[in-house]
Amino acid sequence: MKQYFAGWRQIKAEYGVKAILDAFLGAFLLSTLVIAPIYFILIEVLIVYFVKVYTLAVLLIVATLFYNILLHRLAKQSLFLKKPNCLAPVGKVLFWQSVGGSVLLMILGLIVLFVLIPIWMV
Amino acid sequence: MNELVEKYQHAIKYLFIPYLVLLFLLFYPLEYYVQSPGGLSEVEKLVNIEYQEEKETKGSISTTFVMGIPSPTIFQFLVGYFNPYSDLSVLPASYQQYTPTEVTRISNLDKVISLHNAVIVAYQARMQDDPAIILSSEVKTVVFGKSSTLSHYDEIAFGDEFVSLLGDNDTLVKSISEIGGATTNGNEYAFTFRNKAGELYTVNLLKNLDTGLFGITFRTYEEVDPALSYPIFTINDSNIGGPSGGLLQTLAIYDMLTETDITHGKKIAGTGTINQDGSVGYIGGVKQKIITAYENNVDVFFIPYLDDVSYDNYLEAVNVCKAYNIPYEDWLIPIETFQNALDYLNLMGGAE
Numbered sequence: 325m326k327q328y329f330a331g332w333r334q335i336k337a338e339y340g341v342k343a344i345l346d347a348f349l350g351a352f353l354l355s356t357l358v359i360a361p362i363y364f365i366l367i368e369v370l371i372v373y374f375v376k377v378y379t380l381a382v383l384l385i386v387a388t389l390f391y392n393i394l395l396h397r398l399a400k401q402s403l404f405l406k407k408p409n410c411l412a413p414v415g416k417v418l419f420w421q422s423v424g425g426s427v428l429l430m431i432l433g434l435i436v437l438f439v440l441i442p443i444w445m446v
Numbered sequence: 447m448n449e450l451v452e453k454y455q456h457a458i459k460y461l462f463i464p465y466l467v468l469l470f471l472l473f474y475p476l477e478y479y480v481q482s483p484g485g486l487s488e489v490e491k492l493v494n495i496e497y498q499e500e501k502e503t504k505g506s507i508s509t510t511f512v513m514g515i516p517s518p519t520i521f522q523f524l525v526g527y528f529n530p531y532s533d534l535s536v537l538p539a540s541y542q543q544y545t546p547t548e549v550t551r552i553s554n555l556d557k558v559i560s561l562h563n564a565v566i567v568a569y570q571a572r573m574q575d576d577p578a579i580i581l582s583s584e585v586k587t588v589v590f591g592k593s594s595t596l597s598h599y600d601e602i603a604f605g606d607e608f609v610s611l612l613g614d615n616d617t618l619v620k621s622i623s624e625i626g627g628a629t630t631n632g633n634e635y636a637f638t639f640r641n642k643a644g645e646l647y648t649v650n651l652l653k654n655l656d657t658g659l660f661g662i663t664f665r666t667y668e669e670v671d672p673a674l675s676y677p678i679f680t681i682n683d684s685n686i687g688g689p690s691g692g693l694l695q696t697l698a699i700y701d702m703l704t705e706t707d708i709t710h711g712k713k714i715a716g717t718g719t720i721n722q723d724g725s726v727g728y729i730g731g732v733k734q735k736i737i738t739a740y741e742n743n744v745d746v747f748f749i750p751y752l753d754d755v756s757y758d759n760y761l762e763a764v765n766v767c768k769a770y771n772i773p774y775e776d777w778l779i780p781i782e783t784f785q786n787a788l789d790y791l792n793l794m795g796g797a798e
Contacts, residue, residue: 350447354454361465364472365521372525372532374513375483375741398450405449446491446684 331417338412339403347406351398359391381441385433389426396422471524475517479541480526481533481731483738484511486715487686489698493561497677497703505709507698508744509691510717512734516541516549530770531737543594551604553687555590558605559667560689561681563720566670567784568699571724579703582674587622589639591663598649607640608664622664629653635660668722677703690729692720693748696784697791708788710795715739716748716781718759724784726750732762740772746794748787751780 335344366387370380400418404410451458486508515522516537526532540549562583569581587608592599611619612635613628629635633655638648651660672679679699694716701708717735719727728750729735739747751760760780767774781787 346447347450350450353447354450357465361468361472368472368519368522369525371513371515372480372482372518372522372529374485375531375738377485401453402447402450405453444685445485445487446682446686 331413334412347402348399350402351395354398355394362387388429392425471521474520476523477537479535479537480515480518482513483531483734484513486742489695492682492684495677495679495702503707504711506713508715509694510715510735510738511686512731555605556689557687560692562670563722564692564695567696567724572703580676583668583670586669587664587666590665593661595654596661597652609638609640612636689719690717693718693726696720708791712745714746715744718750728759732759733766736763736766748779748781
């Protein structure tokens with residue numbers, strides 16, 4: 325954890341807050357463009373194939389994990405494109421951030437699967 | 447951001463038109479109705495009865511619901527078209543007349559009325575053996591339909607209770623059967639309703655000159671008073687509407703009132719409306735309900751069998767089972783009354 329925060333301090337020192345926010349905004353917009361139709365397709369299929377609600381909910385969780393990974397990969401790419409010879413550990417920091425995000429999303433996904441869907445089906 | 451846009455500009459350029467087409471398919475609605483298999487909903491999550499709380503029911507009693515999709519998108523329509531279990535039809539008149547929110551309200555009202563019928567039938571059935579059970583109910587007349595020509599359309603909500611009407615010669619009318627006879631001289635009459643919050647309000651409704659009607663449909667039903675009945679029961683909020691769960695709701699409530707476990711550890715599901723005399727009524731979406739029950743590994747499925755006519759639910763269900771290779775012997779159980787279902791479950795328990 326210490327290394328992670330130290331890594332972020334290095335990235336901040338090298339790029340500046342504005343460039344980091346710009347990279348994440350670009351990554352967010354592009355990854356959202358990619359994932360939005362996938363979400364809509366899965367949700368519309370889920371409504372018609374509601375009998376397979378758990379299978380499709382798992383696919384939605386997988387899509388969310390993919391979104392998280394894509395967002396971080398694009399952010400990393402954007403930062404590298406801004407400064408190809410950067411010395412800060414961008415790849416490492418964003419990789420662990422992506423892993424942490426995925427774990428969190430997985431927990432939320434499991435709550436949806438085992439708590440929210442059964443509550444909703446009343 | 448610019449670096450990313452520059453790097454992927456070719457992909458963005460070439461995919462722009464297909465992307466828009468995809469969004470069009472995903473959002474453009476069609477004037478159709480898609481009905482697909484849905485899921486099971488356990489009745490014990492819908493109704494709470496403070497009685498026999500130490501009792502453990504090993505099996506489950508569930509209603510079966512289907513997914514009705516009014517005005518599906520082109521994509522949903524295509525998915526439904528290729529789904530062998532879905533049925534496509536033109537948008538039903540109710541969806542053309544009412545907004546989706548209004549249809550949901552009507553459907554919920556239908557479910558609440560069905561639940562009160564279920565409580566009445568189950569309590570009455572148990573009262574014979576358990577004198578501690580008390581049932582108190584009163585007849586209510588509620589707004590169940592509104593014509594687009596109804597004056598004060600937005601002020602009168604579905605489910606509001608009809609209280610009285612000031613008819614000709616200032617006669618106070620309290621029964622809907624007397625409305626016609628008491629409103630022959632004029633065109634505008636004062637109706638008094640009670641809303642969900644219990645507040646009374648009066649509106650002057652105009653008669654439609656062409657039809658001679660006020661444009662309002664009422665429904666009368668018997669509402670159980672939970673405070674004056676024993677044991678006390680509560681109905682939880684739910685997302686699933688309609689009256690087709692009546693039979694299974696009655697069975698589940700009956701199970702909550704008895705010492706024995708009427709499920710005998712089995713997963714019980716089914717469909718059918720319930721009437722106050724304990725008889726069951728037809729439902730729609732038989733195909734989707736059978737598929738839903740089968741996919742959810744239900745042990746027993748109750749379905750109304752009232753007559754040897756082509757539209758009979760049981761006969762339709764048998765045809766569905768044959769078409770989709772679903773073994774229906776001892777699984778699909780034809781039912782005419784609540785008592786039939788109860789007898790079957792008792793027999794099932796005795797046979798084990």
